[in-house]
Amino acid sequence: MSTSTIEKTVHKGNASGGGLARRQNFLTGLVGGIIFAWLFWWIARLVGDQSSRSFSDLTATSVTLGWLFGFWLGIGALNGPFRWLIGRDQTREDQLYYAGENLGVSRYWKFTTDHKVVGVQYIVMTMVLLGAGGILAMAIRTNLITPGNHFVNQQVYNSFISMHGMLMILGMIVAVAGPWANFVVPIMVGARDMAFPRLNALSLWTLVAAAALLLTTLAVGGLPVGWVILAPITNQAGVGMDFFAMAIVVFTVSTTVAGVNTLATVVKMRTKGMTFTRLPIFVWGSIIAAALGLYAFPYFLLAEVLQLMDRNFQTSFYVASGGGTGWLQANLFWMMGHPEVYVILLPAVGAIFEIAAVMSRKPVFSYKTAVGGMVALAGLSILVWAHHMFTTGWAPTLGGPFMLTTELISIPTGIFFLVLIATMWRGNVWFRLPTLWVYGFIFDFVIGGVTGIYLSDIPIDNQFHGTMFVTAHFHYVFAGSVLFGAVAALAFWYPKVTGRFLNETMGRISFGLTFIGIQVTFISMFLSGLKGMPRRYSSYSMLFEHTNFITTIGGYTIMAGMLVLLAAVITSWKHGEASGPNPWHANSLEWMVPTPVPLENFDVLPVITEDPYNFAEKVDH
Template sequence: MTTTLEHTAVAEESQGGGLARYQNAGTAVAGGVLFAFLFWLIARKTMDPTGEAFNDQVTTILGCGWIIGFWFGIGAFNGPMRWLLGRDHSRADDLYYAGHNQGRARYWKYTTDHKVVGVQYIIVTMGLLGVGGLLAMAIRTELIMPGNHFVNQQVYNAFISLHGMIMILALIVAIAGPWANFVMPIMIGARDMAFPRLNALSLWTLVSAASLLVAVAAVGGLTMGWVVLAPITDQNGVGMDLFALTIVVFAVSSTVGGVNVVCTILTMRTKGMTLERVPIFVWGAITTSALALYAFPFFFLVEVLQLLDRNVATSFFVSGGGGTGWLQANLFWLMGHPEVYVILTPAVAACFEIAAVMARKPVFSYRTAVAAMVGLSGLSILVWAHHMFTSGWAPTLGGPFMVTTEIISIPTGLFFLVLIGTLWRGHIWMKLPTIWMFGFIANFIIGGITGIYLSDIPIDNQLHGTMFVTAHFHYIFVGSVLFGAVAALAFWFPKVTGRFLDEFLGRISFWLVFIGVQVTFLAMFASGLKGMPRRVSSYSVIFDHTNLITTIGAYIIMSGMLVLLGAIIKSWGHGEPSGPNPWHANSLEWMVPTPPPLENFDVMPVITEDPYNFREEMVRS
């Protein structure tokens, strides 16, 4: 009935692609370096070398050169250019861009196939987590005892800033990146994303930004903490310019990605796939993307203003120049709090999905789950000033923001209701994804309840700025989001590779990371309660025991993550074959072959019910 594009266009395939045939990550880097060099030359000639901002201007322009050159090199401008010249993509070109018959090379190109983009996101996430994790270990090594021993305070400050920013980027894309791209379009019965080229753009802008972030270390680093609040950023060297540029480009990446996910879910669902029949993970993907569309423009704005302040002596954030650091703090947290839920929601949604499939039981109260995710996202845009309770800005708003913040505990509580309701009297298949999902539940309750303390101003007046806050959000980010991310990885790994993620190594890894998280962050709560401030390279001897325990715990987490890395590498090539539907699930991603073919479906499916009606006859070997 339906003929796929693949069949009709196969004859002209050899002519497709055009310039893209010669473009890949290598030409992207070459283009980036070339443009950076050219822009650097131009900047040296055109900017006033005696000006105070000369170094900033040169660095900013050089950074822009890298970005633009990288985009040219990877092929991001090919499509728009050809459209402009009246030579829009032919079918064969589209097929080439989708990576048809290109083997592994397509993973290094501007490939539009959503499954390739999903895998690329897995690799990018793992790379970012690796760098951020090494920085975390360096931080904990420095904090093993009082005094500066491993590194001095300047290097330490650079470590915490980069650790923070890299981990935030990694977690924003950790679940939504791979799975809202790889499985979500198949789940809703789409041949690809709504805008396949924007999908590739979103991934490669992220790569161009992340590489700039690593380059920050090479130009003197960022030593001001990842929140980079004015006016202290003024004291940072040119690393701050590259950092701000990174964020600007990252905001573009997440906006492009967010638009794509929202449009795909709203417009690309197959026949019969009503919004109440989509797998629950799809709801997680759309709420997180919609929230990102609201939140990241603030991030974009705040860093553009920051760049202007630094490069052309505007004074948006300069007190005395008509601006104020509080403006920046507000803009930053208008992004900063929704961003937490951008990170968290996909983890929760993935856990709902896993709980239902592995318990062989429908999601308990699907509508409650949807309401909780949507409600949480909506509320999260009204709570930003709780980060500023102790800043002295608008003390009268303390009460109202305390109210909105504490109301968030209601939708958060519903997550537990849905999870436990789904598992209750289920027939729970204890495989790797299930185990990590249980880890999520156990850690999320601690992370959630400690958040309630911090939303209370009399308590925040003591615990704000202490290790208690650090421990709280690490219980959320490591204890919950990372566990959700690994659960999702273990769950959908067979669909990507056709193989199971190694069960034995995965379980070793689980226990190491789970125990490590408790040791590390419970001890960190104790440090914070005793009064240890955050972001310090050294501390009073009264905090020495709890810090030593935290450092030991951090090393346990690292061992666990390395075992997980070993498991991923081993299983990707040599894991136990899984077949197309290893978990005997009903949703569409398990109905297509593994690996899913280009454009996913030969015949577009028609949906008559949601995917949670598990039946006896499905259980087959």
């Protein structure tokens, strides 16, 4: 593939297809959302009982519903269902238009069904979510740089904590699975697109609608109740809570649709010869995470639906005076909450395995054990939720069993390290940017994993629960591990998206700043926690002054690293070094197709005769 073919935009568009979709894009979605939000607000005020204590909640919830409906209508998400209803199925021209054929850059702003466009859109959404969460993290750390600092007031600080937590969680959920399960997985399995292209676009734009609701929460009173939104304190929150709950409901719809699509694509659309044992290991990470998400997110959906019902209709799910209990919310939340950690982690682990094998020129060590470890981790993760409630007093007799299941998690996690290190051991390691982030992942995940074993132990958890030690632990897992996995995946597959390498120098500077920043931030945070500093406080004793100062400096360093990465992504897109179609000399199918990848990936579908890790070819690095 010649570099001159990279991203040549043709603006003439498809000749006859598309229909109404020709006039629909993100802007019409935005306008539709705003109009219908206003319309629903107006109707709610017209028919609602203004003397009722739930009137403001009903109005707010109506606005969120109006926004979602209007946005879907405006962007074109409802065109397909409507046409199905009236029996006017899409023609081939329509399908090509929806797939973005010849639409140029404008296809990124439309309800485009091509999986590669959706993958790129997910990259942008991930950056938006993590960027917004990162800005809030900087505000939080600035507030905590010295004791008694009032950079923001306490209510705003509480809202920032909640929003930082949830933006980062949502961002992390889509950070690897969103871009890469969409962009590369269909090609990896030898398919021409995802199983349900329209649902693919729906999942992306529904995520956009959810993100808008989530960010709006800050403008309508915030969410000063903590990111785990435990009842009954949520009853004290203003209408921001309604926006937040609806954002989660909408988000779970998006992830469910995306999960179904990924699973159906891999199970039903593998090309001939692509047996399950020949699947690239990243595909396994993606489908196990998708299946786990299908199990986990309905709990979150229900937890927030009940929250909305309590606030809007005076039900008593989480209200003790009406026969409800906050423990119901805690159980539903954590039944989702712990599997969700592995929904986030497994795609990153799969990507790290993939990159380690390609960059070491060796097969994934004990491939079946690695897959078995991922399946075991997913299975165990649904049996550990109550370890988040050890100190709440809920079902103390179940503490022992839950401690055991939690500690068992360290076995498949240990297998990951074994597989990863053995894959790279004595390999002909190519020390490029993706490899660097893989090393960072291994280092940070050891710390995140080992500190998790401490917290699974009830006597220790009784001491550490609610302290900064826990915060540091899960930040090592998310920021230290998943983020590094996500950046490794970005650096690895960036050439396939753009035809250019991610700038190596800037990438290495970003790695250095982020890696050092992570250690400075979270080791000092561990020390704060060991000394007993509680989480979520906007001010603290002088006892924690030095460690917090260091943590804040470390936080700024991470942000600097991420800004350098952002600059690298933007500048390399047009001006990076040309990479060709297979810069890493890899064997999996995504590297066998031209770059940029043509609309339907393959002219003829390939037949697979061996696994993708047979690196017989000598490569001079």
